[in-house]
Amino acid sequence: NAGVTQTPKFRILKIGQSMTLQCTQDMNHNYMYWYRQDPGMGLKLIYYSVGAGITDKGEVPNGYNVSRSTTEDFPLRLELAAPSQTSVYFCASTVDLRPGRNYGYTFGSGTRLTVV
């Protein structure tokens, strides 16, 4: 059971380049999330999905896009990389949102992205 897998672990992009951060979970979780974490700060929600085919914006969606064609995969797309997008990106998933049945979120190990 791999949990939540993120690739790549590290990436350096030039300003204006595009890339896709991959996130895959093998726990059959419906709910998936993308966060970014800047140095010394908490996590900010970029996008989330409550199931295949359904996505919604979080707190900081500008400059990013997502898709959810399958339950397992939730890729995050950066179209025109900017230095402000230098951050660590975490993908997370959970099985249930009902009170008392939300047993926590499983996070991936993160992707460290630098835009120069």
Added chain:
Amino acid sequence: LAKTTQPISMDSYEGQEVNITCSHNNIATNDYITWYQQFPSQGPRFIIQGYKTKVTNEVASLFIPADRKSSTLSLPRVSLSDTAVYYCLVGGSGGSYIPTFGRGTSLIVHP
């Protein structure tokens, strides 16, 4: 969403008990309290979750008073490996819970 307040940082020494308190004055009736631990260069990891009174697992204990307006994460006999950031999250009711992570509490354990 219930707003949480916790200390920015704490220091402790190996072998001591550490208590981190989180305030959540506007917690909703069906909200649960969840704590996460994050080591450098890793994603947060679920530690413990509770609704009221006391919850204990192999890692920590969670104390929640009757009014549920605060909660305390207790780490018994910390070691250097407990140095991490600890996040308190409140939510879970309403079926639309989006976990919101503040800056958390940075715990440094000294030898």
